Amino acid sequence: xxxSSEPSVGGxxxxxxxxxxxxxxxxxxxxxxxxxxxxxxxxxxxxxxxGMSPAGLYVHYASKAELLFTISRIGHESVLxxxxxxxxxxxxxxxxxxxxxxxxxxxxxxxxxxxxVIQYELRSLEPKHYQVIxxxxxxTEALAAEVFRPLFRDAESLSMHTVAILSLGIDVxxxxxxxxxxxxxxxxxxxxxxxxNLLRA
Amino acid sequence: xxxSSEPSVGGxxxxxxxxxxxxxxxxxxxxxxxxxxxxxxxxxxxxxxxGMSPAGLYVHYASKAELLFTISRIGHESVLxxxxxxxxxxxxxxxxxxxxxxxxxxxxxxxxxxxxVIQYELRSLEPKHYQVIxxxxxxTEALAAEVFRPLFRDAESLSMHTVAILSLGIDVxxxxxxxxxxxxxxxxxxxxxxxxNLLRA
DNA sequence: GTCTATAGGTAGATAGAC
DNA sequence: GTCTATCTACCTATAGAC
Numbered sequence: 001x002x003x004s005s006e007p008s009v010g011g012x013x014x015x016x017x018x019x020x021x022x023x024x025x026x027x028x029x030x031x032x033x034x035x036x037x038x039x040x041x042x043x044x045x046x047x048x049x050x051g052m053s054p055a056g057l058y059v060h061y062a063s064k065a066e067l068l069f070t071i072s073r074i075g076h077e078s079v080l081x082x083x084x085x086x087x088x089x090x091x092x093x094x095x096x097x098x099x100x101x102x103x104x105x106x107x108x109x110x111x112x113x114x115x116x117v118i119q120y121e122l123r124s125l126e127p128k129h130y131q132v133i134x135x136x137x138x139x140t141e142a143l144a145a146e147v148f149r150p151l152f153r154d155a156e157s158l159s160m161h162t163v164a165i166l167s168l169g170i171d172v173x174x175x176x177x178x179x180x181x182x183x184x185x186x187x188x189x190x191x192x193x194x195x196x197n198l199l200r201a
Numbered sequence: 202x203x204x205s206s207e208p209s210v211g212g213x214x215x216x217x218x219x220x221x222x223x224x225x226x227x228x229x230x231x232x233x234x235x236x237x238x239x240x241x242x243x244x245x246x247x248x249x250x251x252g253m254s255p256a257g258l259y260v261h262y263a264s265k266a267e268l269l270f271t272i273s274r275i276g277h278e279s280v281l282x283x284x285x286x287x288x289x290x291x292x293x294x295x296x297x298x299x300x301x302x303x304x305x306x307x308x309x310x311x312x313x314x315x316x317x318v319i320q321y322e323l324r325s326l327e328p329k330h331y332q333v334i335x336x337x338x339x340x341t342e343a344l345a346a347e348v349f350r351p352l353f354r355d356a357e358s359l360s361m362h363t364v365a366i367l368s369l370g371i372d373v374x375x376x377x378x379x380x381x382x383x384x385x386x387x388x389x390x391x392x393x394x395x396x397x398n399l400l401r402a
Numbered sequence: 403g404t405c406t407a408t409a410g411g412t413a414g415a416t417a418g419a420c
Numbered sequence: 421g422t423c424t425a426t427c428t429a430c431c432t433a434t435a436g437a438c
Binding site: 120171182187 | 236237238240241320321324325361362364365368369371372373375376383388391392395398399401
């Protein structure tokens with residue numbers, strides 16, 4: 001019945017979908033999948049969320065799997081573009097680390113429901129869909145490694161620290177509870193400082 | 202500092218269940234739930250894993266939900282007891298942090314399949330089962346906070362750093378791939394050092 | 403305790419009226 | 421494009437033979 005929107009700091013998360021049922025269903029699916037998990041969510045849950053009959057969904061999406069793919073792709077592209085945008089015009093290695101961790105953390109806090117879907121439902125994607133998503137993830141990981149690289153000599157150390165710092169941001173999606181958790185901006189700043197301490201060794 | 206020859210690395214995890222079908226089914230369920238998720242796993246998957254007919258399972262467990270509860274409880278109790286054991290006889294605050302993070306990380310790497318179940322399937326537990334699990338989790342979180350407390354003045358800072366450091370260990374369950382990821386002991390040592398850098402601010 | 407067979411329920415997706 | 425009604429498939433759990 002109620003349409004819940006998941007606010008994005010950039011605000012343009014869902015803009016690649018036309019205003020109307022197609023966007024509303026994607027937002028509803030992100031919310032429901034994020035709360036209950038993909039396999040525990042029924043197409044009826046999603047349809048009810050937008051005040052539609054179970055059959056109405058299939059006019060706009062071919063299947064439940066395509067709905068998962070759509071929101072996963074939008075989420076992954078949003079993380080990548082926001083991270084990239086956060087680094088624009090910043091050249092100091094330390095400041096680039098700060099900007100990346102801050103942006104990544106804020107994204108996972110603000111979009112914690114969608115974040116759960118993109119981080120914890122990869123195994124629910126159909127193989128063909130997974131291929132597309134994996135390519136976007138490789139780009140994001142490459143961007144992060146490029147930001148951290150100036151601070152390390154050997155590749156092994158770079159790899160472990162990259163994984164660890166991304167873990168901090170990703171795990172926010174697991175525990176974040178709006179209202180009970182820190183404000184996203186505050187958390188982003190704090191985690192950015194944490195990351196710089198962590199790397200200064 | 203903990204002596205590295207000692208860690209039992211999960212050897213006694215399932216000992217509270219009798220040798221036989223009841224233990225085998227629990228281990229199979231941990232493996233299947235960890236790989237595919239609770240709702241995507243059928244009782245047939247679990248039964249086949251131990252070479253049993255779908256009906257055979259119900260002689261040893263009342264339901265799929267009880268199977269989830271059983272392995273979740275065993276996993277949570279194992280984390281708590283291993284963490285507690287790792288701290289035994291260590292009084293230096295710095296060394297206690299090292300021992301706790303090391304043990305916690307190793308547990309999540311060695312038992313990454315079971316770890317996924319206990320960290321990511323909390324919402325799949327029935328309410329009554331969840332109450333029991335939540336109580337164990339509170340004990341574990343209290344233990345961690347007690348270890349980190351000597352290093353902080355204000356409660357807010359303690360809380361944020363506790364969450365961040367536990368995130369490092371928990372997220373290991375998400376990305377760990379045996380063979381392709383670092384050896385659990387090596388990872389545990391590295392993350393313990395990371396945590397001490399992170400707290401030294 | 404384990405099996406085969408199946409009941410009972412529900413999910414994803416389609417048919418066809420409007 | 422949206423609805424109501426329903427099909428088909430599959431899943432959890434039980435019945436009853438051995």
